[in-house]
Amino acid sequence: MKARDDMTRDNAAIARTLNEALPYLRRYDDAVVVIKLGGHAMGSDEGMASFARDVVLMRTVGINPVIVHGGGPQINTMLDRLGVPSTFVRGKRVTDPETMRVVEMVLAGEVNARIVQAINTAGGRAVGLTGKDSDMIVCTQDDPELGLVGTPATVDPRLLQALFRDEMIPVIAPIGTGEDDETFNINGDTAAGAVAGALGADRLLLLTDVAGVKDASGAVVTELTADQVRAMTADGTISGGMIPKTQTALDALRTGARAVVILDGRVPNAVLLELFTPEGAGSIVRG
Numbered sequence: 096m097k098a099r100d101d102m103t104r105d106n107a108a109i110a111r112t113l114n115e116a117l118p119y120l121r122r123y124d125d126a127v128v129v130i131k132l133g134g135h136a137m138g139s140d141e142g143m144a145s146f147a148r149d150v151v152l153m154r155t156v157g158i159n160p161v162i163v164h165g166g167g168p169q170i171n172t173m174l175d176r177l178g179v180p181s182t183f184v185r186g187k188r189v190t191d192p193e194t195m196r197v198v199e200m201v202l203a204g205e206v207n208a209r210i211v212q213a214i215n216t217a218g219g220r221a222v223g224l225t226g227k228d229s230d231m232i233v234c235t236q237d238d239p240e241l242g243l244v245g246t247p248a249t250v251d252p253r254l255l256q257a258l259f260r261d262e263m264i265p266v267i268a269p270i271g272t273g274e275d276d277e278t279f280n281i282n283g284d285t286a287a288g289a290v291a292g293a294l295g296a297d298r299l300l301l302l303t304d305v306a307g308v309k310d311a312s313g314a315v316v317t318e319l320t321a322d323q324v325r326a327m328t329a330d331g332t333i334s335g336g337m338i339p340k341t342q343t344a345l346d347a348l349r350t351g352a353r354a355v356v357i358l359d360g361r362v363p364n365a366v367l368l369e370l371f372t373p374e375g376a377g378s379i380v381r382g
Contacts, residue, residue: 123370124157126297127259129352130366131287132164132210133303142361147213149366150264154219158370159259162214162221162266163290165283166206173201190242190280198280199225202268210266220263225270226286227278229254232271234279245271245279247286250293288343292350299347300369301340302360307378308337319380321345344380355380 130150137143153160174181174197182189190198207223214221226232226247231254234245258265269286271279284301291299307315308324311332319327324341327333333341337357344355358365358377369376 123153123297125159127159127161127291127294128153128298128300128370129161129163129287129291129294129296130300131284131302132162133167133283133360137164137206137210142363143209143213144217145363146360146366147210147217147219149364150214151217151219152367153370154262154264160264161255161290161294161296162210162264163269163283163287164202164206164210164266165269166202167283169206170198170201173197173205184238184240187241187244189240190244192243195243195278195280199270199278202270207266207268214264214266220261221266222258222263223266223268224254225268226250226281227270227272230272231255231267232281232286232289234271234273234281236273236277236279243277243279245273245277245281247271247281247289250289252290252293255290255294282339284340284343285346288347288352288355289350291347291352291355295351295353296347297353298370299344299352299355300366301343301355301357302365303340303357304359304361305337305357306359307357307376308333308341308380316378317375319378321348321380321382324380341380348380348382353381 150160150162177197179193179197203225211221211223229251231251232247233249235248237244237246255265267290269281269283271281273279287299308319310316324333324345328338328341340357347355356369356377356379358369362376365376
């Protein structure tokens with residue numbers, strides 16, 4: 096009897112969860128959600144498999160997910176393994192042609208393939224891309240001293256929209272092309288923000304290793320406006336590594352995304368908690 100009672104309570108909890116999620120399932124039907132998956136947020140194979148199942152569920156209920164990934168730790172490991180020396184300017188690695196070859200090999204090969212395989216194993220239909228495919232992301236050089244580091248100048252969303260029509264899940268490595276056919280390394284957050292803006296995404300989810308944007312007391316701020324982000328940056332409340340993430344949020348909002356969420360990608364099912372629960376997860380920034 097006890098086991099049956101426990102099962103009844105579990106089933107009731109599942110039913111309540113589905114009932115609470117229903118309005119959100121309807122709200123996001125046919126929405127575009129861009130997810131930036133950072134190198135640290137990828138975690139273990141088990142964590143990757145869980146993330147892949149979440150993405151497949153999103154596609155199953157009618158959302159059009161787009162994954163833009165990083166891979167900084169994996170690039171560092173490969174550079175060290177191959178003995179490729181690194182030069183730094185103001186704390187940032189210079190991407191010379193030899194380094195760029197390693198970056199492209201790791202991002203477009205190892206990391207991208209791992210994510211695609213995980214999603215396909217979970218029952219989805221993922222396809223691996225870079226920003227060079229179909230000249231999707233055309234870049235300008237960010238800083239000549241940093242070498243082949245690019246800033247997106249234009250993003251052509253037509254390839255991604257065609258994949259949506261075929262219910263495919265695009266997985267994009269942040270590598271772009273230049274006007275003279277150069278290959279550029281793009282910051283993953285920046286690439287995700289540019290893609291989200293070009294698609295007019297309903298949400299850009301920046302998965303990172305912190306809980307969200309924190310106020311002066313250290314508490315996570317769950318909702319912010321663009322003006323509040325600018326004010327908190329000006330007074331130093333937003334500082335360090337959070338500045339480029341919030342700047343990505345502002346740029347994405349300015350170019351067409353509806354909202355940006357900064358959340359902890361290490362939390363199990365973080366994406367589903369953000370999209371399908373009243374409380375959400377992390378910090379949401381709106382214009």
